Amino acid sequence: MTAVDTRPRTEASTPGGRARALHRGLFGNGRRPGFLTYGLLFAFFLASAYPLWWSVIIGSRSNEALGQTWPPLFPGGNFWTNVGEVFDTIPFWLALGNSVLISGIITVSVVGFSTLAGYSFAKLRFRGRNGLMVAVVATMAIPTQLGIIPLFMLMRTLGWTGEIGAVVIPTLVTAFGVFFMRQYLVDVIPDELIESARMDGASMISTFWHVALPAARPAMAILGLFTFMTAWTDFLWPLLVLDAGNPTLQTALSQLQSARYVDYSIVLAGAVIATLPLLVLFVVAGRQLISGIMQGAVKG
Amino acid sequence: MESGTLMTTTLNRPAASSPAPAKPTLTFRQRLNVLDMKGSPYLYIAPFFILFALVGLFPLGYTFFVSLFDWHLLKGQGEFVGLRNFQEVLQDRFFWNSLFNTMSIFLLSTIPQLIVATAIAAVLDQNLRGKTFWRMSILLPYIVTPVAVALIFANMFGEQYGLINNILASFGIERILWTNETLPSHIAIATMVNWRWTGYNALILLAAMQAVPRDIYESAAIDGAGAFRRFFSITLPSIRPTMIFVVITATIGGLQIFTEPRLFDPRTAGGTGRQFQTTVLYLWDMAFQRSNFGKAATIAWLLFLIIILFGIVNYLISRRIATTGDGRGPGSGARRRRRGESAAPAVVLPAVGPQPPAPAADPAPESAGSAGTPARTNPRRAR
Numbered sequence: 001m002t003a004v005d006t007r008p009r010t011e012a013s014t015p016g017g018r019a020r021a022l023h024r025g026l027f028g029n030g031r032r033p034g035f036l037t038y039g040l041l042f043a044f045f046l047a048s049a050y051p052l053w054w055s056v057i058i059g060s061r062s063n064e065a066l067g068q069t070w071p072p073l074f075p076g077g078n079f080w081t082n083v084g085e086v087f088d089t090i091p092f093w094l095a096l097g098n099s100v101l102i103s104g105i106i107t108v109s110v111v112g113f114s115t116l117a118g119y120s121f122a123k124l125r126f127r128g129r130n131g132l133m134v135a136v137v138a139t140m141a142i143p144t145q146l147g148i149i150p151l152f153m154l155m156r157t158l159g160w161t162g163e164i165g166a167v168v169i170p171t172l173v174t175a176f177g178v179f180f181m182r183q184y185l186v187d188v189i190p191d192e193l194i195e196s197a198r199m200d201g202a203s204m205i206s207t208f209w210h211v212a213l214p215a216a217r218p219a220m221a222i223l224g225l226f227t228f229m230t231a232w233t234d235f236l237w238p239l240l241v242l243d244a245g246n247p248t249l250q251t252a253l254s255q256l257q258s259a260r261y262v263d264y265s266i267v268l269a270g271a272v273i274a275t276l277p278l279l280v281l282f283v284v285a286g287r288q289l290i291s292g293i294m295q296g297a298v299k300g
Numbered sequence: 301m302e303s304g305t306l307m308t309t310t311l312n313r314p315a316a317s318s319p320a321p322a323k324p325t326l327t328f329r330q331r332l333n334v335l336d337m338k339g340s341p342y343l344y345i346a347p348f349f350i351l352f353a354l355v356g357l358f359p360l361g362y363t364f365f366v367s368l369f370d371w372h373l374l375k376g377q378g379e380f381v382g383l384r385n386f387q388e389v390l391q392d393r394f395f396w397n398s399l400f401n402t403m404s405i406f407l408l409s410t411i412p413q414l415i416v417a418t419a420i421a422a423v424l425d426q427n428l429r430g431k432t433f434w435r436m437s438i439l440l441p442y443i444v445t446p447v448a449v450a451l452i453f454a455n456m457f458g459e460q461y462g463l464i465n466n467i468l469a470s471f472g473i474e475r476i477l478w479t480n481e482t483l484p485s486h487i488a489i490a491t492m493v494n495w496r497w498t499g500y501n502a503l504i505l506l507a508a509m510q511a512v513p514r515d516i517y518e519s520a521a522i523d524g525a526g527a528f529r530r531f532f533s534i535t536l537p538s539i540r541p542t543m544i545f546v547v548i549t550a551t552i553g554g555l556q557i558f559t560e561p562r563l564f565d566p567r568t569a570g571g572t573g574r575q576f577q578t579t580v581l582y583l584w585d586m587a588f589q590r591s592n593f594g595k596a597a598t599i600a601w602l603l604f605l606i607i608i609l610f611g612i613v614n615y616l617i618s619r620r621i622a623t624t625g626d627g628r629g630p631g632s633g634a635r636r637r638r639r640g641e642s643a644a645p646a647v648v649l650p651a652v653g654p655q656p657p658a659p660a661a662d663p664a665p666e667s668a669g670s671a672g673t674p675a676r677t678n679p680r681r682a683r
Contacts, residue, residue: 033426033427033428037423037426037428040423041423041428044423044434044437044499045434045437045438047495048437048438048439048440048495049440051441051444051449051452051453051456051495052440052441052444054456055452066455066458066461066462066463067461067466069466069470070466070467070470071463113347114348116344116345116347116348117344117345117348119344120342120344121345124340124341124344125341126341132345139357141608141611142356142357142360143552143556143603143604143607144356144357144359144360145556146360146556146603146607147355147356147360147362147600148359148600149359149363149366149593149597149600150358150359150362150597151359152587153593154359170355170356170359171355172351173348173351173352173355173356175352178345203333203336204337204340205336208344229443232445233445233447235446235447235559235562236558236559236580236584240588249445250445250447251447253448253451254447254562254566257451257454257563258566264458264461267451267455268452268455270451271444271451271452274447275444275445275448278443278444278445279443282436282440282443286432286436287432289439289442290432290435290436290503293500293503293504293507294503294504294506294507295507
């Protein structure tokens, strides 16, 4: 297996890729892309960005802006008033803090346990390794989210409903994470490196710490990014176990829409400010997100 | 226990420090070392298996147990009813309605998404200026959470003052009842899903397109194949395994869709006439609005079986396609023209993990054929 280069073949990672890319056009016809291409790209850009921009426009005006046939092109001056209304309606900062805490705990746990188990599966020899790895792969196919009823009963029995712990517990580990780390580590750490560390008298855990962990870092970052995103966007489970007084950002946001009289400019102002944290993450880590998605498609 | 036989070679060394060893025994340090070597691998995988069993498998199994009882949200476990819940749910037209809605929304969100994502990927697969900018621009919707997406689009699709009806009206087209009619409501919900995921999938397909060796295009061009011919006879077949993979991950999320229909009209659980009540929404309604845990568990269990069934079908189809697809698979590869070693990787996986980063996996490490097939994984897809 090691003889085959399974590294992602995106043009960014292969040295020859850039040179090759110079001779490509649409459908590989060798020309530099023209006006049509950029027109299409701009259309995609508009389709991606317009719903958000529209939310900014309506969220910074009042409900009346919704009634206009053609919406205004630019934001109005009501944004902070509307945001103030959002803060009065939902415990925004508490919700934001909860979301950060919950997603953070889940990310640390998933990445930590996945790296540990993935390393063990990739590089250590033990009886039953293959069988257990098959079990991991098989469990990825199981929709564990459908176990919400017993989980809910369990949390209620333990008296944890309403607490952050109840949200965190069901997703502390994922089979996907283990599989992902195993696939990465199996190629990236040479067996000789582990053996020589062992020869030097390093214990198993210090071999893991000093050899595996540094090598695993890029994959840990990608897994962490996506685990964080997934935990951050989760809605159903926090909706069940948390109450309106101690929500996550998602469940708090949904309350804006559930009010008896819905002021859409406030709802959309809420949607906009709730999107800001991930927008910041996107600006900071957007490239990693993209390469994570693209590498995941070719190799995990 | 086994350590004695294992360590004999090292043990025969005269142990200078230990006073008169009657038989070759291990020093404390050595014992510790053996224990470390033998035990650590299990210790490292144990947290995963223990936690997964507790919070993943056990609740699923217990769901089946609950489904065999009359079970009330507050009153708790009631009388044992055997399979009566299953009988009732299978005869419940609202259950079938929810399955129909789920499938309908799933198809409306998967097929157009795949087509558009392929088109975007083809446009992106060129020597562009500002490549990162364009890639980021199509990924932008992915960072908007499903709740925010649902709030935004529920307003856009508003029947009275929604943006879309306003624009339609300005062209003299009659307002569409986006929430009150079945098909329009499905289209609206599918649009939320499509908006969030199309760019993401386009990037996956783009990666697959870039893995197609360029010389194939060049020789096809020399042979006189035009751009569209090249796209349909080279690009599309090469990325087919990836497209299957995209469909698989879409299936997992799509069959459990909840957030979008829940928030499309928050006053109802899937519309006044349940016209967009999906199965998970019905499950939620049954459990937490009507307090019938027994039946809700039954719905969960049935949906579980359906998803597993989809997973198996997906696995069989994708394995067939993967092995006929790129000439690497055992046997059947010869039937198709060999597309070159680095054509889009072969294996599309059985996997159908619904839970957060839902993946698709290489069937198993040991089945990876002679060539060491790159596995495909994808951190994705919970809604």
